[in-house]
Amino acid sequence: MNPSWPIDHVAIVVGDLDAAIALYTSALGFRQVYRETLAEQGVEAIGVQAGESVIELLRPLDASSPIARYRGDAPSKLHHVAFRVNNIEATLADLKAKGIRLIDEEPRSGAHRNRIAFLHPKSTGGVLIELCEPAI
């Protein structure tokens, strides 16, 4: 497997989406490149371009969902890091063979029809890692 996966996006769960968008665009100067609702993940996602990567601001659709509870009382909290891979099935099989626990045994649909899968944080030092194969 390719050891130099680029960072596709870094996702941050936020409590106040409008304030977060204003911070990342108006104040910090990033350009918003998408806004979409990901019903399957229970979030609204806003992407701002940061070089070759994206910062993704996540607003939980349901205030009692696990991702909302994960944020807790923090104004915002780093949620996951996503690496871009070329062949997500082969990558998952390789990682599984190495003993990495997978949340998703099969890829599912992510933002803009990317195919994504999460690794289990118990296998990755407590950091939630997403693998992401962009739709072409």
Ligand code: CO
């Ligand atoms: Co993600």
